[in-house]
Amino acid sequence: MTSPTSSAVADALRRRIRPDLVRSGSTEVRLYRRDASNMQGDAGVVVFAESTADVQAAVQVANEFGVPFLARGSGTGLAGGAVPPDGAIVISTTKMNAVVSVDAVNRQAWVEPGVLNLDLSRQIAHLGVHFAPDPSSQQTCSIGGNVANNSGGPHCLADGVTSAHILALEVVLPDGSITTLGGEDPEPDGLDLRGAFVGSEGMFGVATKICVRLMQNHPDVATMLMEFDSVAEGAQLVSDIIADGIVPAAVEMMDQLCLVAVEKWLHAGLPIHAAAALLIECVGPEAQVAAEVERIRELAEARQVANVRIAGDDVERELLWKGRKGAFGAVAQIKPNYYLHDTVVPRARLAEVIEKVYEITSRHGIDVINVFHAGDGNLHPLLVYDAREPGMVEKVHEAGREIVGFSVAVGGVLSGEHGIGLEKRDLMPLMFSEIDLAAQEALRLAFDPKLLANPNKVLPNPATCGDLHAVPEGAWI
Structure with missing residues (x-):
């Protein structure tokens, strides 16, 4: 069986979704080949969804043709989570940017996934409440992206990461059906599938409405x-x-x-x-x-x-x-490119790990900027470099692997808030046994037995990772 052409998929999408919301021109599609990481893929078609019905139609077409799909918010992710597999349908949620309702008394709001993080807090500031997760990309990242990566931010030390602030989700599942996970009640009945979905990096479907918990502004x-x-x-x-x-x-x-x-x-x-x-x-x-x-x-x-x-x-x-x-x-003041990791290490080992980061980067001849959430040991070493220098990209990636390996060796974890995506997918065995990974794969298959929802991310699978690649050495990252 031959793979469907992008034009056939695009035609099918235009029969289900308003035609001007479906883009398949090479220039337009090329803009969605990457996120803020240093990896890229090749999307087949981009859908600018305006409603849950649009998202559902896109997922149903993906099932009809057997092509992968993924949701994309603002594209600020740093681990390659929004890099499309070849021929994928990219479902952009940027037009789904409405704050649907706000309940100031019970401190919760229903929002669409394309609402920007900081815009939400600005829109509800007059009510004396705010949305607590505050990543550095707060001005540009979307709530849907925060859900996908279980994002944190400087103030997550006291307030917790995104999972602590999501009550319920309306979701288009990978088979095209629509369901609600969680609920507005403090303890909804049944399994906590809301908790499983938050941080699933697009592998369990597409969130189309999100009920967020709001925090009272501090006096x-x-x-x-x-x-x-x-x-x-x-x-x-x-x-x-x-x-x-x-x-x-x-x-x-x-x-x-x-x-x-x-x-x-x-x-x-x-x-x-x-x-x-x-x-x-x-x-x-x-x-x-x-x-x-x-x-x-x-x-x-x-x-x-x-x-x-x-x-x-x-x-x-x-x-x-x-x-x-x-x-x-601000790193552009030093070098034009940077490569960023976000491991988390025990606070007692923080100084030791930072010294190791300096040693590793010095040995590879790379400048490093350390800026991080010291309260919970969430490191953000920025390896700054010029990708036009011969061999520099390879040095940077090798240094990054060493940093991750050392962080895990001292009792740390692979990621605090940026996710696993493509960047750390093949490093998962550093932290998880074969049994652990099999359990995670089983959960994924329960949501997505056809493996169409953002495939080849998070869980290592060497047999299916050939369709994504690092940016060429001379590229501007």
């Missing part, structure tokens, strides 16, 4: 910036704070190269002379925040921290956070 906030002579000293203070019983809303660390890059761009008065800086935020009632700030000051003094800066107003606070969340973009 008071204090943002502190501290500088250190070494990353290890900063890590030690983080351990002191947590051991003292304080769980700040966020604890972020930036090393010197990161501080320099951000300061060149932002001019926020960051301590570029320091080896590292901690950005710590405390939230809650005014008295509680004041007590936590004072205690953190005491712990910092005990560690002989030279300088503790507290944002004087919202403007200064927002400037500091703009620097932290804009760190990835």
Whole structure:
């Protein structure tokens, strides 16, 4: 049996979906060959879905022709999760961007998957509530993408990642049927299939409506910036704070190269002379925040921290956070390309792992920027490089594999919030046994027995991974 042509699939889609929402031109389709990772594929056709019915029709056509499909939000994923298999139907959810309803009393809202993370919080700010997960790509990533990757962000230390903030999902399953997982009640009956779906990276179907939990805005906030002579000293203070019983809303660390890059761009008065800086935020009632700030000051003094800066107003606070969340973009001040991992390691091993990251990158002749969620040990080493330099891409990928391997060896995990996707798929055996992987495969087959929903992602399968490839060495990543 020959594979169906993209034109035949596109014609079938246009009979089911408004024709102008189906794009199959080579230039248009080429725009959807990749996400924010350094891998790419070749989509067959792109559908700009406007409704659950459009998504259902696209999935039904995929089943009719036996071609793969995947949902795509803003394309900000860094692990290749939204890279299309050859000939796939890409279902873009960017037009499904409505906030359907908001219940301020019960603090929940139904939204479509294309709603941008920060837009949601802005639209409901007047109600005194917000959506807690806040990835660095908050201004551009979608709620659907947050669900797919179980995204986190700086404030997930206290508030938890996306799975803690999703109550229910309307889903088009891989066979084209529609169902609801979870519910608005605190404890819906039956298996927690909502929990299985969140973080499934598109392998279990497409979320078309999402019921999110909303958090009350905090009455008071204090943002502190501290500088250190070494990353290890900063890590030690983080351990002191947590051991003292304080769980700040966020604890972020930036090393010197990161501080320099951000300061060149932002001019926020960051301590570029320091080896590292901690950005710590405390939230809650005014008295509680004041007590936590004072205690953190005491712990910092005990560690002989030279300088503790507290944002004087919202403007200064927002400037500091703009620097932290804009760190990835600021790397262009150093090199045009970067390769990013997000392993998680035990907080007690944090300094050791960071030193190993410096050793690995130095040995390969690669610059590295370390900016990460220090509170929960979620590392984000950015290997910055110029892809036009001969052999550099290979060096970067080898260094990345070493970093992941060492992180897992000290008791860490492969990913904290970026997902497995293609990037770490073949590294899964580092963390999971054959029995573990077989159990995960069985769950996937329960949702998608035909393996049409975003195939060849997450679970290693060497026999089917030939249709996706790394960007050529000279490409601009």
